[in-house]
Amino acid sequence: MVLRPDAVEAIHNETFRRALKWYYAVLLENYPAKFWIARAIEVNEKLESLDLEGLWSLHDELAKEFESLWSEVRREDITYGRFVSMYRPREPSFLDVKIEIAKRILKSCRFCEWRCGVDRSSGMRGFCRLDHRSYVHSWFLHVGEEAPLVPSGTIFYGSCNFRCVYCQNWDISQEHPFDGVEVDPRRLALMQKELALRGARNINHVGGDPTPNLHNILESLKYLDVNIAQLWNSNFYMSEEAMKLLIHVIDIWLPDFKYGNNECAERLSKVRNYLEIVTRNLLMAVNHGDMIIRHLVLPNHIECCTKPVLRWIAENLPKDRVLVNIMDQYRPEYHAYQYRDIARRPSAKELEEAYSYADSLGILWRDISR
Ligand code: SF4
Numbered sequence: 217m218v219l220r221p222d223a224v225e226a227i228h229n230e231t232f233r234r235a236l237k238w239y240y241a242v243l244l245e246n247y248p249a250k251f252w253i254a255r256a257i258e259v260n261e262k263l264e265s266l267d268l269e270g271l272w273s274l275h276d277e278l279a280k281e282f283e284s285l286w287s288e289v290r291r292e293d294i295t296y297g298r299f300v301s302m303y304r305p306r307e308p309s310f311l312d313v314k315i316e317i318a319k320r321i322l323k324s325c326r327f328c329e330w331r332c333g334v335d336r337s338s339g340m341r342g343f344c345r346l347d348h349r350s351y352v353h354s355w356f357l358h359v360g361e362e363a364p365l366v367p368s369g370t371i372f373y374g375s376c377n378f379r380c381v382y383c384q385n386w387d388i389s390q391e392h393p394f395d396g397v398e399v400d401p402r403r404l405a406l407m408q409k410e411l412a413l414r415g416a417r418n419i420n421h422v423g424g425d426p427t428p429n430l431h432n433i434l435e436s437l438k439y440l441d442v443n444i445a446q447l448w449n450s451n452f453y454m455s456e457e458a459m460k461l462l463i464h465v466i467d468i469w470l471p472d473f474k475y476g477n478n479e480c481a482e483r484l485s486k487v488r489n490y491l492e493i494v495t496r497n498l499l500m501a502v503n504h505g506d507m508i509i510r511h512l513v514l515p516n517h518i519e520c521c522t523k524p525v526l527r528w529i530a531e532n533l534p535k536d537r538v539l540v541n542i543m544d545q546y547r548p549e550y551h552a553y554q555y556r557d558i559a560r561r562p563s564a565k566e567l568e569e570a571y572s573y574a575d576s577l578g579i580l581w582r583d584i585s586r
Pocket residue numbers: 325326327328329330331332333334336341342343344345346377427428
């Protein structure tokens with residue numbers, strides 16, 4: 217694919233390259249994406265005979281091997297080609313352990329912090345409305361994402377574990393979540409391969425939210441036979457268990473950080489303990505991959521949300537390694553007109569306040585959005 221000049225420019229933007237070092241290494245220097253490393257770690261146990269506790273302790277042991285091999289790849293500059301000739305995929309592997317754990321969790325689902333506890337494998341549905349099946353509504357090369365990401369091989373999954381009253385994707389996330397194509401892990405791998413061969417720079421798992429589809433996404437990586445960075449584009453309401461499964465396969469995180477307090481989160485997205493959960497997951501993720509945080513500026517939420525969000529980022533995450541997209545595109549959609557505070561677009565003054573506050577905190581946000 218021929219890249220637009222500004223996209224080429226973005227690739228060579230030194231700030232982006234310094235911040236997103238691993239992502240660019242996979243992209244330009246052709247290091248193996250992390251799922252290849254997870255697949256190369258051998259397991260000498262019968263996974264079916266282990267209970268969940270046994271699987272987790274095996275997982276945590278293998279995680280140490282993963283960290284050491286991942287370090288070796290970076291230290292020795294091992295390209296994807298060299299890596300697969302040195303370390304062929306194993307059966308079973310560390311990735312299989314993750315898949316097995318995800319399947320067990322699905323029987324009493326706690327992929328996200330709703331912790332519904334329903335047996336989705338038997339057809340029951342939790343708050344996200346999904347049983348074990350995943351539905352893809354569209355998959356294409358997205359050129360509207362952040363500059364370092366485009367073209368992004370984006371896969372839109374139906375359904376969501378949030379109920380944002382202003383959802384911009386309300387048709388697939390809330391109203392018609394099952395209208396997409398039902399996909400099993402092999403089909404999902406084929407979609408990813410097709411996107412990669414068409415020039416995608418990453419596979420962008422989004423929705424709705426990808427979290428309820430964790431089991432199928434993890435298994436798809438077992439069948440994927442191209443080298444491409446995996447991107448997790450999410451509301452970041454994952455459980456700690458889901459985070460532990462994800463941190464060794466996701467190369468770059470694209471979290472939404474919407475609210476600076478739990479009251480706004482509960483009122484506008486209908487979720488509890490938002491701040492504690494999202495900040496915990498941000499701290500876990502930032503040590504295991506690169507990160508671009510999205511903050512959508514909501515009208516009348518500068519003091520209660522935008523400023524506390526930016527302040528938390530500046531005080532808790534490494535500023536040189538985390539890019540922030542301060543998004544100006546909010547418009548009232550879905551049920552937003554029933555909420556007076558968000559029934560309009562953010563004003564130029566509000567946006568300017570957000571930008572100058574980010575500048576005052578030394579946050580890297582400029583040129584990131586397209
Ligand atoms: S993914 Fe979250 S909302 Fe869906 S069933 Fe599992 S715990 Fe509940």
